[in-house]
Amino acid sequence: MSLLVVGSVAFDSIKTPHGNKDRVLGGAATYFAIAASYFTDVRIVAVVGEDFTAKEEKVLLARGIDTSGIVRESGKSFFWAGEYGDNVNEAKTLDTQLGVFAAFNPQVPDTFKDSKYVFLANIDPVLQVNVRKQIGGAKFVAGDTMNYWINGSRQQLGEMLKVVDALLINDNEAKMMANDQSLPRAAQAILKMGPKALVIKHGEYGATVFFQDGAFGIGRHPFRAPTLPIERVTDPTGAGDSFAGGFMGYIASQGELTRDVFKRAMFYGGVMGSFAVEAFGTERLQTLTREEIEERYKIFRELTHIE
Amino acid sequence: MSLLVVGSVAFDSIKTPHGNKDRVLGGAATYFAIAASYFTDVRIVAVVGEDFTAKEEKVLLARGIDTSGIVRESGKSFFWAGEYGDNVNEAKTLDTQLGVFAAFNPQVPDTFKDSKYVFLANIDPVLQVNVRKQIGGAKFVAGDTMNYWINGSRQQLGEMLKVVDALLINDNEAKMMANDQSLPRAAQAILKMGPKALVIKHGEYGATVFFQDGAFGIGRHPFRAPTLPIERVTDPTGAGDSFAGGFMGYIASQGELTRDVFKRAMFYGGVMGSFAVEAFGTERLQTLTREEIEERYKIFRELTHIE
Numbered sequence: 271m272s273l274l275v276v277g278s279v280a281f282d283s284i285k286t287p288h289g290n291k292d293r294v295l296g297g298a299a300t301y302f303a304i305a306a307s308y309f310t311d312v313r314i315v316a317v318v319g320e321d322f323t324a325k326e327e328k329v330l331l332a333r334g335i336d337t338s339g340i341v342r343e344s345g346k347s348f349f350w351a352g353e354y355g356d357n358v359n360e361a362k363t364l365d366t367q368l369g370v371f372a373a374f375n376p377q378v379p380d381t382f383k384d385s386k387y388v389f390l391a392n393i394d395p396v397l398q399v400n401v402r403k404q405i406g407g408a409k410f411v412a413g414d415t416m417n418y419w420i421n422g423s424r425q426q427l428g429e430m431l432k433v434v435d436a437l438l439i440n441d442n443e444a445k446m447m448a449n450d451q452s453l454p455r456a457a458q459a460i461l462k463m464g465p466k467a468l469v470i471k472h473g474e475y476g477a478t479v480f481f482q483d484g485a486f487g488i489g490r491h492p493f494r495a496p497t498l499p500i501e502r503v504t505d506p507t508g509a510g511d512s513f514a515g516g517f518m519g520y521i522a523s524q525g526e527l528t529r530d531v532f533k534r535a536m537f538y539g540g541v542m543g544s545f546a547v548e549a550f551g552t553e554r555l556q557t558l559t560r561e562e563i564e565e566r567y568k569i570f571r572e573l574t575h576i577e
Numbered sequence: 578m579s580l581l582v583v584g585s586v587a588f589d590s591i592k593t594p595h596g597n598k599d600r601v602l603g604g605a606a607t608y609f610a611i612a613a614s615y616f617t618d619v620r621i622v623a624v625v626g627e628d629f630t631a632k633e634e635k636v637l638l639a640r641g642i643d644t645s646g647i648v649r650e651s652g653k654s655f656f657w658a659g660e661y662g663d664n665v666n667e668a669k670t671l672d673t674q675l676g677v678f679a680a681f682n683p684q685v686p687d688t689f690k691d692s693k694y695v696f697l698a699n700i701d702p703v704l705q706v707n708v709r710k711q712i713g714g715a716k717f718v719a720g721d722t723m724n725y726w727i728n729g730s731r732q733q734l735g736e737m738l739k740v741v742d743a744l745l746i747n748d749n750e751a752k753m754m755a756n757d758q759s760l761p762r763a764a765q766a767i768l769k770m771g772p773k774a775l776v777i778k779h780g781e782y783g784a785t786v787f788f789q790d791g792a793f794g795i796g797r798h799p800f801r802a803p804t805l806p807i808e809r810v811t812d813p814t815g816a817g818d819s820f821a822g823g824f825m826g827y828i829a830s831q832g833e834l835t836r837d838v839f840k841r842a843m844f845y846g847g848v849m850g851s852f853a854v855e856a857f858g859t860e861r862l863q864t865l866t867r868e869e870i871e872e873r874y875k876i877f878r879e880l881t882h883i884e
Binding site: 356357358451452453454455457458472474475476478480491492493494496499500501502503530533534537569571572573574575576577 | 663664665757758759760761762764765779781782783785787798799800801803806807808809810837840841844876878879880881882883884
């Protein structure tokens with residue numbers, strides 16, 4: 271079933287202990303869409319500037335992604351420059367230029383309004399709520415956010431949390447949102463704010479999904495997925511968005527929201543995140559095969575399963 | 578099969594957001610022995626002062642632990658006072674009084690020298706090596722250490738690493754020991770220092786066991802065990818030692834060192850650690866039943882297993 275992602279398509283300049291890359295294709299929606307494209311049909315709604323050319327679009331088209339919702343404006347695309355030190359879990363932002371993204375007001379094309387699965391990548395929660403309203407028939411909607419909105423737009427974020435089925439955030443964001451240093455307690459507090467499922471990403475330690483009692487008729491027991499212990503993390507950028515792409519892509523490819531579907535989606539999320547960090551930008555994600563994905567899924571299974 | 582632990586038996590004064598307790602029975606060997614006692618016969622070698630009375634010994638005897646290797650010296654037992662804030666992974670030491678532990682020179686009684694499984698809890702690596710030499714016929718020996726020895730006794734620690742089959746340490750200790758901020762790389766570096774298996778404890782994120790290639794004939798793929806997302810951590814003291822007790826206790830209870838035995842041992846380690854933090858000191862560990870342990874093992878399984 272078709273999966274719609276609304277978010278940033280951008281250029282990133284990245285410095286890590288393994289090298290530098292200037293102006294590679296990036297942005298949450300890009301990583302998400304490419305990762306999800308291995309599981310289901312993907313549509314993007316985004317805004318780009320004149321620096322987004324046929325060359326960049328080809329990367330998305332090659333993965334069968336519907337780019338007809340990408341609006342071109344005069345100006346520059348969102349640009350981010352960042353650096354990672356030895357601790358791959360922490361990026362140091364060197365530069366941010368919003369460009370045409372500053373005036374992003376996403377309109378879902380009529381042809382996308384039948385989307386059953388939607389991912390609201392990290393943008394202003396007011397815009398996230400607007401997008402949600404444009405897709406009345408969605409079956410499962412998930413969202414992301416970041417510290418900036420948690421600190422500065424708490425009320426608007428509260429509205430967003432009421433219109434998503436699932437929220438995907440990281441440890442620090444969860445603790446900040448709930449104002450509680452205990453992750454399990456923070457999880458329960460956030461579930462009370464609206465989302466039926468909460469996926470907390472722990473970086474190199476994997477991710478845990480928590481459920482509201484009775485959500486999706488699958489019980490409230492949490493489920494934890496691993497990541498691979500990777501000795502060489504070439505570029506951590508986009509790992510979380512790739513996780514979200516694998517997670518949502520797998521869910522969209524399945525008819526039902528069963529407990530097993532959620533569990534496998536958590537594993538596929540981890541798998542796609544683990545591929546993303548193996549090369550700069552989306553390089554590794556672009557050339558995967560479904561066989562490689564299944565092979566790594568088996569390694570994740572072996573890493574965690576006793577029998 | 579009999580499991581010997583050599584380490585501290587102590588008194589702890591503990592302050593957490595959930596309350597205070599003064600001078601409760603603690604020490605690495607105590608937590609370890611009580612946790613392991615649910616799986617196998619346990620023997621302790623330790624030194625205590627005059628403050629260690631029949632009341633404290635009864636706690637160990639009630640769990641069938643052989644206390645004949647606990648030497649009483651005139652003076653006070655090891656005493657530690659610590660405080661935990663909102664971050665349960667970090668203890669702030671308020672006071673340490675070594676007492677009779679300062680002159681601890683563990684001698685393994687003849688009746689313990691047939692021990693097949695041995696845990697060298699965190700003490701001076703020179704003493705750990707001495708103990709190892711006293712038990713020539715051991716089948717599987719594991720050790721722990723801490724930052725103090727990693728910083729100050731690196732050469733002696735190197736000797737210890739050559740005489741243990743497994744090392745159990747936490748994330749920070751592993752990174753410090755290998756001088757590498759990447760945990761997977763640190764793991765490989767430490768395996769090269771000697772131990773065939775390396776268990777790295779990630780606190781609330783569980784633990785991962787790494788293997789030397791070909792170790793125990795079970796392949797080198799790592800295995801990751803979870804912990805329970807616990808909303809109320811009453812007292813984190815001893816969680817790591819309780820993990821080690823569950824891990825070693827289960828291994829000692831099995832005849833062989835198979836891959837499945839290691840995997841289940843990782844789960845039982847996590848289970849015992851998760852019980853330890855539910856009450857102050859060893860309180861919760863003292864009154865468990867094997868049924869409660871199996872029930873929690875099933876919850877750990879549900880938390881991680883897809884089918």
